[in-house]
Amino acid sequence: MRREGESPSPYLTIMIFKYQLIFLGDIDNPACKAIRERIHERIREMGILEDIFLDVFSFNFHNDYQNKQPSFVYYFGKSNHQDRDKDILSTLMSNGDPIIPLYFTEGGFYNEIPEVIQKMNGKQYQAENLDAYVNYALESLRLLRKNRKLFISYRRTDSTKIANQLFDALIRCNYDVFLDAYSIPAAENFQEELHHRLSDCDVLIQLYTSGFKDSPWCKEEITAANQKQIGVVEIVWPDVELDRHNYLCEPFMLNAESFDGDFKDTKSLFKDNVVSQLSYTVESVRVRNMAARQDNLVGEFISEAEKQGKQLIQEYVYLIEHLECDRMRIFIPAVGVPQSYDCFDSLRFKEHFSDKNVEIYLIYDDLRVKKAWIQHLDWLNDSSLEVKTIKKKEFTKWLKEN
Numbered sequence: 001m002r003r004e005g006e007s008p009s010p011y012l013t014i015m016i017f018k019y020q021l022i023f024l025g026d027i028d029n030p031a032c033k034a035i036r037e038r039i040h041e042r043i044r045e046m047g048i049l050e051d052i053f054l055d056v057f058s059f060n061f062h063n064d065y066q067n068k069q070p071s072f073v074y075y076f077g078k079s080n081h082q083d084r085d086k087d088i089l090s091t092l093m094s095n096g097d098p099i100i101p102l103y104f105t106e107g108g109f110y111n112e113i114p115e116v117i118q119k120m121n122g123k124q125y126q127a128e129n130l131d132a133y134v135n136y137a138l139e140s141l142r143l144l145r146k147n148r149k150l151f152i153s154y155r156r157t158d159s160t161k162i163a164n165q166l167f168d169a170l171i172r173c174n175y176d177v178f179l180d181a182y183s184i185p186a187a188e189n190f191q192e193e194l195h196h197r198l199s200d201c202d203v204l205i206q207l208y209t210s211g212f213k214d215s216p217w218c219k220e221e222i223t224a225a226n227q228k229q230i231g232v233v234e235i236v237w238p239d240v241e242l243d244r245h246n247y248l249c250e251p252f253m254l255n256a257e258s259f260d261g262d263f264k265d266t267k268s269l270f271k272d273n274v275v276s277q278l279s280y281t282v283e284s285v286r287v288r289n290m291a292a293r294q295d296n297l298v299g300e301f302i303s304e305a306e307k308q309g310k311q312l313i314q315e316y317v318y319l320i321e322h323l324e325c326d327r328m329r330i331f332i333p334a335v336g337v338p339q340s341y342d343c344f345d346s347l348r349f350k351e352h353f354s355d356k357n358v359e360i361y362l363i364y365d366d367l368r369v370k371k372a373w374i375q376h377l378d379w380l381n382d383s384s385l386e387v388k389t390i391k392k393k394e395f396t397k398w399l400k401e402n
Contacts, residue, residue: 017287018054019141020064020071022092024085026078027057031102031125035074038134046174048143052283058085067095070291072137072316077103077112077122086114093117096298098140098316102133119313121320121352140317142202142290142335148175149336150282151198153221154207161267163207169275170282191217195224195368200337202286203231206249210239222249224368229296231289233282238263250285252278290335297333301363301395308399318349327357334364334389338377343387359388366391 021039023032036055043050056064073092092099101122103112109122138144150170154163163179170177178197198204204225212218225232232249236242238256261268305312313320319331332346342362350358366374377389390398
């Protein structure tokens with residue numbers, strides 16, 4: 001990171017943070033190869049940078065696995081091998097990593113799956129359901145476009161053309177990109193709407209031109225992003241000196257050679273290799289902060305539940321609480337701002353437990369979400385909808401009363 005008075009460092013950044021795909025159990029089973037190959041095929045189809053995925057197996061687990069990076073775990077069962085990788089599974093469970101147990105013989109779940117994960121909802125592997133098994137990982141890692149949201153902040157008079165250039169490039173990387181100057185209607189409360197939209201994003205990208213730092217929104221955006229554990233990438237123009245607030249961000253330093261013309265000419269664009277490296281940096285920051293946001297939300301809910309004497313089981317994208325008389329509750333973390341469609345979409349999880357009476361809840365962080373939006377979600381809670389929402393600030397109250 002550059003300090004004041006130092007010359008600009010090269011904009012090239014080393015990719016550090018990665019999504020982890022973990023394969024355990026009988027990894028020689030053809031199903032392991034089929035799932036792994038299909039995941040990578042889907043990643044390429046979606047335009048996501050494939051080399052920010054790390055495949056981890058039991059033989060390289062202790063060298064490669066990183067606790068603070070988002071993971072999804074497949075366990076491949078095998079008859080009379082229930083002890084295989086049980087220590088690794090215990091580590092992953094204690095870290096809250098989502099695990100799906102796959103077994104292969106009719107009624108063979110308990111004979112193929114280690115006891116440590118037998119409370120989880122396993123699936124009997126069927127080759128025709130390959131895409132469903134792949135989608136479990138894509139959903140858990142929030143890799144579908146509806147879950148990959150970026151917020152680009154810039155000064156119109158300084159960097160409109162580059163903002164549009166990045167918009168197009170990041171769309172191709174399967175992101176849903178928000179441009180604040182264009183996307184907020186004129187009649188809206190700008191600050192409230194900005195905080196609301198930012199709360200629903202994974203990464204804030206600031207085009208830090210010489211005039212941008214004079215904007216009253218610049219430091220406010222960073223404060224809001226840090227409160228919500230949203231990653232910030234600052235793309236720093238050659239004539240800009242970093243100040244103290246920049247140390248909360250991931251600076252991407254530019255130099256004169258980063259542009260296809262004079263960097264002071266507002267018609268200049270970034271060179272292709274700069275755009276490519278920026279895509280890597282943004283994805284890396286998303287990986288790092290996505291894990292932190294979900295861990296914080298889920299961790300706080302689990303902690304409060306334990307204080308109230310409740311036991312929760314973590315599945316691949318939700319938490320389960322078993323109640324008496326074949327009743328159960330499913331708690332689904334909504335990282336960002338819950339939408340009405342999220343409530344509707346979450347009903348599909350009932351299909352996994354058709355023999356039980358299931359209640360479904362979305363848990364979310366309401367900090368900096370628009371008051372009207374929270375009122376809308378509260379109104380939905382008072383309706384007859386099958387799915388309810390629980391605000392983070394009310395976790396303790398709700399768990400005490402229910």
